[in-house]
Amino acid sequence: MIDRDAPGPVTRSRRRATITSATVKLPRTSGASARESPTKSLQVTGEGKRKDDRSDRMSCHKLQESMLSSASSFRNYRGILNWCVVMLVLSNARLFLENLLRYGVLVDPIQVVSLFLKDPYSWPAACLVIVSNVFILVALYTERQLAMGSISEKVGLLIYVINLTIILCFPVVVVLKLPSITSVGAALALGVYTVLFLKLYSYKDVNRWSRERAQAKARMLSRSLSCPSASPSSSCSGVQSPVSYPGNLSLRDAYYFVFAPTLCYELNFPRSEGIRMGFLLRRLFEMLLLTQLLVGLTQQWMVPIIRSSMKPLQEMDYTRMTERLLRLAVPNHLLWLIFFYSFFHSSMNFVAELLRFGDREFYRDWWNSETITYFWQNWNIPVHRWCLRHFYKPLLRRGAGRLLSQSAVFFTSAFFHEYLVSVPLRMFRLWAFMGMMSQIPLAWFVGRFLRGNYGNAAVWLSLIIGQPIAVLMYVHDYYVMHHQEELSIAEASHYEQTRI
Numbered sequence: 001m002i003d004r005d006a007p008g009p010v011t012r013s014r015r016r017a018t019i020t021s022a023t024v025k026l027p028r029t030s031g032a033s034a035r036e037s038p039t040k041s042l043q044v045t046g047e048g049k050r051k052d053d054r055s056d057r058m059s060c061h062k063l064q065e066s067m068l069s070s071a072s073s074f075r076n077y078r079g080i081l082n083w084c085v086v087m088l089v090l091s092n093a094r095l096f097l098e099n100l101l102r103y104g105v106l107v108d109p110i111q112v113v114s115l116f117l118k119d120p121y122s123w124p125a126a127c128l129v130i131v132s133n134v135f136i137l138v139a140l141y142t143e144r145q146l147a148m149g150s151i152s153e154k155v156g157l158l159i160y161v162i163n164l165t166i167i168l169c170f171p172v173v174v175v176l177k178l179p180s181i182t183s184v185g186a187a188l189a190l191g192v193y194t195v196l197f198l199k200l201y202s203y204k205d206v207n208r209w210s211r212e213r214a215q216a217k218a219r220m221l222s223r224s225l226s227c228p229s230a231s232p233s234s235s236c237s238g239v240q241s242p243v244s245y246p247g248n249l250s251l252r253d254a255y256y257f258v259f260a261p262t263l264c265y266e267l268n269f270p271r272s273e274g275i276r277m278g279f280l281l282r283r284l285f286e287m288l289l290l291t292q293l294l295v296g297l298t299q300q301w302m303v304p305i306i307r308s309s310m311k312p313l314q315e316m317d318y319t320r321m322t323e324r325l326l327r328l329a330v331p332n333h334l335l336w337l338i339f340f341y342s343f344f345h346s347s348m349n350f351v352a353e354l355l356r357f358g359d360r361e362f363y364r365d366w367w368n369s370e371t372i373t374y375f376w377q378n379w380n381i382p383v384h385r386w387c388l389r390h391f392y393k394p395l396l397r398r399g400a401g402r403l404l405s406q407s408a409v410f411f412t413s414a415f416f417h418e419y420l421v422s423v424p425l426r427m428f429r430l431w432a433f434m435g436m437m438s439q440i441p442l443a444w445f446v447g448r449f450l451r452g453n454y455g456n457a458a459v460w461l462s463l464i465i466g467q468p469i470a471v472l473m474y475v476h477d478y479y480v481m482h483h484q485e486e487l488s489i490a491e492a493s494h495y496e497q498t499r500i
């Protein structure tokens, strides 16, 4: 066997060949002309060529930049990226082992069930979700009445205002009055109600736009006395004709929208040709696996760090608070990334594939964000689209300024973030609200002072550090409110253990 690294004949001949080829290409004559065009080939013949060959064989330098210098135009850093991944795996393996040695195995699937249910015979969160069907039926009934002209636009709007207000208030009252509902169950139910609120708001708007368009069209037709059968929707091309208003006001259409992975209603959604079983099963597998991973990592990695952060937080020990915050940032960020993939890619694609929903743009390349604005435009496309279509653009059209409209959108978004956290935890602290509102000055700062990679690093930093600050604030306040006594005993020992 030939050792490829040994300085044997193979290596030697290869080296000689390299040198020879280099000498043919590069002029070794001293002087300005050679330096001016180092890559220009020499045309040498006969004796001169042999002499040059001899002198070229002795030279081993040419005019060139070091690879890591920016002038070298070298851009292949694949190996460095692999090194980063290897280092990441190694350092996390160390953390994993350290965690296991310190806390033992904390993953407990039974405990997960208790997060959803306090009493196995009482399922308040599930009941809340079932009750939400009433609001869908009210919206559909109102739309049918509006389409038939049985009620006026004003009455229709009033019914919608009442319906949408109840959608937001009813689950709050239930969660605050019913002690048997757990925080996780309540968060899920409130999430369903928030999504329903946004969907029915869009349903209302689009049906109103369709009515206005139909009325305008009817006025035009009656004026021009043109034949309605000439409209393109009635052409018999053999392709399934699109639904037109009020043909969309059916139970089937309403429920398709309720389950579809979008918040913006349309009479005719783009549809995929069929269901790809392989794709569907892959997404299902990812969903199941990643959910397990999320739960496991939270129990094994997040919870112990949060517990050990309580004491420094209570004592306002700033050095230790910062250390705990940075320690929490890594698992928190990893969980957030896993959540992003499992929700925006696996789950949404799973539902879309099942419903043959064609538009799969649930996210765009937010990871390349060089500004905070770009991040909010690209990380959650369903919410961003809803904000643009039903809130931001209508405000702009009514003459509100761009900054005012953006602030209004972020204010509403901040309200919903606070709503989804404070109500399930049954405490009102405004950390989520402030976190969302702080995006406006942060967006201004990053947009004004940072560019390119610096802007991208700022976006990542705000995600990596901003979220655990909010998590720690809420968890601290929650523990202080609910577990003060058990906390003081357990944390004292934890704190001593992790002080090293």
Ligand SMILES: CC(C)(COP(=O)(O)OP(=O)(O)OC[C@H]1O[C@@H](n2cnc3c(N)ncnc32)[C@H](O)[C@@H]1OP(=O)(O)O)[C@@H](O)C(=O)NCCC(=O)NCCS
Pocket: 373, 376, 377, 380, 383, 384, 385, 387, 388, 392, 393, 396, 397, 402, 405, 406, 409, 410, 413
């Ligand atoms: C506030 C927000 C909607 C602004 O979006 P944006 O893309 O930065 O807004 P822009 O000013 O660039 O304009 C967007 C659109 O409005 C249009 N527009 C701008 N000024 C306009 C005007 N005066 N009249 C009508 N349309 C106008 C633009 O042409 C553009 O249209 P396009 O989308 O068809 O290209 C966005 O930042 C957002 O979605 N924020 C909240 C996100 C959020 O809370 N997500 C929660 C995730 S958990």
